Amino acid sequence: QTFKRDDRKMSENGMVSRAKVLTIDTMNPTVKKVEYAVRGPIVQRAVELERELSEGMKKPFAEVIKANIGDAHAMGQQPITFFRQVLALCSYPELLNDSTFPEDAKSRAHRILQSCGGNSMGSYSASQGIDSVRQDVARYIERRDGGVPCDPDDIYLTTGASDGIVTMLKLLVCGEGAARTGVMISIPQYPLYSAALAELGAVQINYYLNEETCWSLDIGELQRALDEARQYCNPRALCIINPGNPTGQVQSRECIEDVIRFAAKERLFLMADEVYQDNVYAEGCQFHSFKKVLFEMGPEYSNTVELASFHSTSKCYMGECGFRGGYMEIINMDDEVKAQLTKLVSVRLCPPVPGQALMDLVVNPPQPGEPSYDNFIKERTATLSALAQKAKLTEQVLNTVQGISCNPVQGAMYSFPRITIPEKAIKEATDKGQQPDMFYCMKMLEETGICLVPGSGFGQKDGTYHFRMTILPPNDKLQILLNKVKEFHQRFTQQYS
Amino acid sequence: QTFKRDDRKMSENGMVSRAKVLTIDTMNPTVKKVEYAVRGPIVQRAVELERELSEGMKKPFAEVIKANIGDAHAMGQQPITFFRQVLALCSYPELLNDSTFPEDAKSRAHRILQSCGGNSMGSYSASQGIDSVRQDVARYIERRDGGVPCDPDDIYLTTGASDGIVTMLKLLVCGEGAARTGVMISIPQYPLYSAALAELGAVQINYYLNEETCWSLDIGELQRALDEARQYCNPRALCIINPGNPTGQVQSRECIEDVIRFAAKERLFLMADEVYQDNVYAEGCQFHSFKKVLFEMGPEYSNTVELASFHSTSKCYMGECGFRGGYMEIINMDDEVKAQLTKLVSVRLCPPVPGQALMDLVVNPPQPGEPSYDNFIKERTATLSALAQKAKLTEQVLNTVQGISCNPVQGAMYSFPRITIPEKAIKEATDKGQQPDMFYCMKMLEETGICLVPGSGFGQKDGTYHFRMTILPPNDKLQILLNKVKEFHQRFTQQYS
Structure with missing residues (x-):
């Protein structure tokens, strides 16, 4: 595939034409x-x-x-008024003097701007995300998970959930041939996973959800898929989407416990895609975060199982896809690896600041007693x-x-x-x-x-x-x-x- | 590096501890x-x-x-008032009824929102970017380059320039050993380039700028670097930063012509990082885009040399880094490769829409006669x-x-x-x-x-x-x-x- 110099040809009208440097045959094969x-x-x-x-x-x-x-x-679907008011205030802080904006929107905007360099959303943030936003995310997770502690240092703001998922997969990929990293994904899956694994050259390990029992996840099937995969790759991670995309199931607490036990026993890094955490409709169904279940299973699990959980501003009740906001929480990650993660995300400087601001509003919405609460x-x-x-x-x-x-x-x-x-x-x-x-x-x-x-x-x-x-x-x-x-x-x- | 099952140990206090799945020794070595x-x-x-x-x-x-x-x-540095007014209007369209906003800001906001699904910046855009924004970018480039035509289909909006640069490098990387893709970068360089090349496992080929002559680029040095690199890799691309980062030089038109001739002769894909295109201060210096020079060199070059040029909302007079807006223009790219590029960018869904809106304002600012023009x-x-x-x-x-x-x-x-x-x-x-x-x-x-x-x-x-x-x-x-x-x-x- 090396090109020779002066590999030109004259076309019929006498124009010099050259073969392209970049062709379908000479481009990145993983892409x-x-x-x-x-x-x-x-x-x-x-x-x-x-x-x-x-x-x-x-x-x-x-x-x-x-x-x-x-x-x-x-x-x-209409955006949440309060969120958009705050974003307008952050975009054009002159509006902080406008009496038609509610006070709680102004105080949120004020707090976000104070965390921005030069009080402007036009500044880069820290690569891991704005400090105060990460603190708000941590408090949100603690409330959601009934008080299970959350350290803001474990929160990384992302450009949508996709960015976080790809970044985590990137960290996990190593080895060649039969030692190549394998990643277990559900079938049916959200094709970001297969796309990212293809691009990274990792091995996709399929486990099948059971359509007959409302797309439930069966540990026996996980075991089958894993055992087969061990013959040709090194399975290192298990991805779960809950609530399910495209399949719409909501996992039971028992199932999540089983998955965590399985990951612990089989030494798999858990990736929990929980971007639909507010989208639960069926009676008797409830969202349980992997983090909460992990911590309630006791220190044998909560001190050891490595988990990354992903959330986003794009789904739930807000549906703000265009802002590309999101976060990931990292549990039990090795300190040296975490330092590498922080370095890696620094190369792309920072997630979009308006998306970070929006993520902040999602995790810190109006509270009872505040003027915007009822609406x-x-x-x-x-x-x-x-x-x-x-x-x-x-x-x-x-x-x-x-x-x-x-x-x-x-x-x-x-x-x-x-x-x-x-x-x-x-x-x-x-x-x-x-x-x-x-x-x-x-x-x-x-x-x-x-x-x-x-x-x-x-x-x-x-x-x-x-x-x-x-x-x-x-x-x-x-x-x-x-x-x-x-x-x-x-x-x-x-x-x- | 394969992990065995039940590779547990009991710590002194009787707690089960496990070696981490993901450690510095088992993580992605390129990261x-x-x-x-x-x-x-x-x-x-x-x-x-x-x-x-x-x-x-x-x-x-x-x-x-x-x-x-x-x-x-x-x-x-203060943001441009007009840009932020339009962003506020787009964020919270209720403000379109506010008489304190100038009409030109409202009409820009109206146009941007009309190009968004459901008239909301919260919708995903096309992965390549909003159509009308790409059209405005194309017109901006035509004006900037004295009428050299620009096709909106050659424009890809990006998450800052970094995203575009990494995406292009990703397409270019292939081969193993001595056939591995090599990419020429200036030394001193902006470390995004070395970081991306390391992560992609491509070969970094250094060419040195000449500090004695104000960091000028010498074709002889390009040739030396290329000839040496051909012994151990397959050089396929040449990256230029103009105006220079970190070195602050502005390339002369003659130098750009020489670089284009060199790229044509040596069959190199050109990547022109032009994010500082408005930041030219020295007397006698002027910004010349690679695109313009390429087209003025005649069809022998303009029909053949493959070029990607990058721009951003983060620098120049606007300095809006936090919005992560940018675009790249792709010239003479093979059609099949372009289809692959479009597919690749679709995996991350779309660049942040507020950043796209901002890019639109940068390429389509207030015009003479409009109320916001003077300010x-x-x-x-x-x-x-x-x-x-x-x-x-x-x-x-x-x-x-x-x-x-x-x-x-x-x-x-x-x-x-x-x-x-x-x-x-x-x-x-x-x-x-x-x-x-x-x-x-x-x-x-x-x-x-x-x-x-x-x-x-x-x-x-x-x-x-x-x-x-x-x-x-x-x-x-x-x-x-x-x-x-x-x-x-x-x-x-x-x-x-």
């Missing part, structure tokens, strides 16, 4: 292996269709509905109960369709129903070199304007097919969307029967 | 090689000293002055002329010190003077296992509270010593700082003579 279905070919086609519609092209639908990604505001609670409750209703509606409507079967959406923001695809359609897809559920979703997009992500983008048991659909569209739109999905599925099934 | 002096040990010590001062500990100074990093707002020009001019004065002042004062010699700060935000360190001090440092200039800067920090970065963090010719100092402190403070540096240097020289 080529990266796949990210949530923004894959189907989404690119959806964007094209939107453009074609706006240029006046005729389509069998009036608008494209992007139910492919958990992008709440894009689906009409904050009203807005938060409205969003969360609307989501709970939509979770129920989605499950109910999809389960009325023959050939679609859908677990309850206990939490998070997605339904991941199983779909029956007729043999003839599978054959047509295979002939085209397409995954059958990609074929299905692409056809749905072209016929209805609905953009879903095929299950193959998340992983699924061989021979099963799914799609992921967000429950985020407003109620009336969601109803229309679900009916269109229903009609499409019936048409598709008929066409290929 | 360990990363160094980033701008936020290295000296800055950590500065933060400690600040804490000690605030706790009332007595020091020989009243405050720590961080002249280690180009963090304008932290040094008291914008006044603020911009004040900041840039203050910087020009401080550049001059820094050079002048430092050159009055025997044993310090300082090139003119033609551009950017730093002075990088050469310092004479007495033999006795070199010996004492070496005995301590410290670089002599680290020893010098650490001593200066402890005695004066001034935080500089040793030249060894950027690279320098063997046997020469430097430090990097920002010119950002306000005039009176800079004067004090320079005097303190002067006194310290004289004391240090005396002490070790």
Whole structure:
């Protein structure tokens, strides 16, 4: 692959042309292996269709509905007023003199600005994040976890949760051949994990969630996956997404205890993706943080099991994806490794300061007695109960369709129903070199304007097919969307029967 | 490095303890090689000293002055009013009804929000960045480059320039052993480059700038570095920082032409770090973009040479580091590689939207006739002329010190003077296992509270010593700082003579 000098050729019109330095054959091979279905070919086609519609092209639908990604505001969810007031105050501190802003918003803004160099969000923060924000995060975690202590030094603010997850995986990867780091991820998974592992050249170890029991996690399956993987790699980490993405399950406390015992016994670094911690809808379900359960299991576990937990401003009731705010908490990390982590994050200088400010507001929202409290609670409750209703509606409507079967959406923001695809359609897809559920979703997009992500983008048991659909569209739109999905599925099934 | 199961031990008090999964010996070895002096040990010590001062500990100074990093707002520079008004409007669109905001700020905010999903900065944008922002960037580049065309599809918005630079380097790395990708970087360099190359496992190829001729770039030196490197790696890219960081030189048009010819002849992908494009102070100096020069050299070059150019919201007159805004423009990239780039950036979903909004304002500021125009020009001019004065002042004062010699700060935000360190001090440092200039800067920090970065963090010719100092402190403070540096240097020289 070394290039020779003067490797030029003359094209027909006499112009000198040179082969490119950087070509598909000479680029980073690990990057080529990266796949990210949530923004894959189907989404690119959806964007094209939107453009074609706006240029006046005729389509069998009036608008494209992007139910492919958990992008709440894009689906009409309103931001929390208090959060945006504080962000405006921080952006343009002249507004601190504006009497129409509530006092609690002003005092939050004042505190954030005081923690910024030169009292400006335009300054770099410490690479680990603003001190006072990390302190607020620590207090939030202590409240959430019923008093389990949290050290602000264990908090790293991040550019969304994705940044934290990739950074942690990066630390963990080493070795070659059979000593290469293996990382256990659930199937179905959120494809950030597979993408990051591909790019880092780590080994992806699949453990399958059990669709029959509402996507529950079975320790026997973890053991099977681990034992098999030990033959060809060095498994070092176990990733859990709870509440589940794309599968929407909420893990029981017992299950989390089992997972922690398993990680301790098998010497695995635990990574708990808990960005949907406020998104729990099903009766009888409750969010338990890995941190809390770990500490309640006693010092045998709480002093030893290495855990990183991730949170974000993008989900829950706030849905502020565009700000790219997030944090990770690191438990029981070796001191020398932690120093390396701190050094590593310093290279990218700091997470975006507006995202840090927003994270601060999420962990330190208006308190009872403060002027913005009532409105904050009203807005938060409205969003969360609307989501709970939509979770129920989605499950109910999809389960009325023959050939679609859908677990309850206990939490998070997605339904991941199983779909029956007729043999003839599978054959047509295979002939085209397409995954059958990609074929299905692409056809749905072209016929209805609905953009879903095929299950193959998340992983699924061989021979099963799914799609992921967000429950985020407003109620009336969601109803229309679900009916269109229903009609499409019936048409598709008929066409290929 | 494979861990065995049940590798536990009982500690003296009977508690079970386990060896950590992730230790310094089992972590990613490439991460360990990363160094980033701008936020290295000296800055950590500065933060400690600040804490000690605030706790009332007595020091020989009243405050720590961080002249280690180009963090304008932290040094008291005021944000551009118009930019912050628009950001406040975008954060809290209720303010669009507030009559105290100027109409041009409102119309900019309106346009940005219309390009956001659900009219909210809380939505994810396209991974490549908001369409309308990329269009504005393209028009800005066309104006800047005297009409050379720019395609918005070649623009990628980024999380600061660092993100873009790392992403491009990531694409370029491949091969093993003698076929490993080599990347040419200037010495002295900005340590993001060495850090990214270490992490990616690429080969760093040093070419030395010529301190004697104001840190100019000599093609003969490029050739020497390249020829030597071809014996042990596959050189594929050439990085240029113009205006220079840490060295402050501004490249002449002739020099840029020579570099482009060299890159074409030697088949190197060009990476032009142009984040200081508005920071040009010296008479007779002017910023020439690589893109413009490339296109003016005719189709032999403009149709073939692969170029990525980087810009940011963090420097110039705006200094908005905390927002992490930036863009890169990609010229002549192979289509398949570009598709891979687009896929790669989709994994991290999108750059922070407030940073994108800010980038939009930088490339589309108030125009003549608009209500905010006069004030914008006044603020911009004040900041840039203050910087020009401080550049001059820094050079002048430092050159009055025997044993310090300082090139003119033609551009950017730093002075990088050469310092004479007495033999006795070199010996004492070496005995301590410290670089002599680290020893010098650490001593200066402890005695004066001034935080500089040793030249060894950027690279320098063997046997020469430097430090990097920002010119950002306000005039009176800079004067004090320079005097303190002067006194310290004289004391240090005396002490070790």
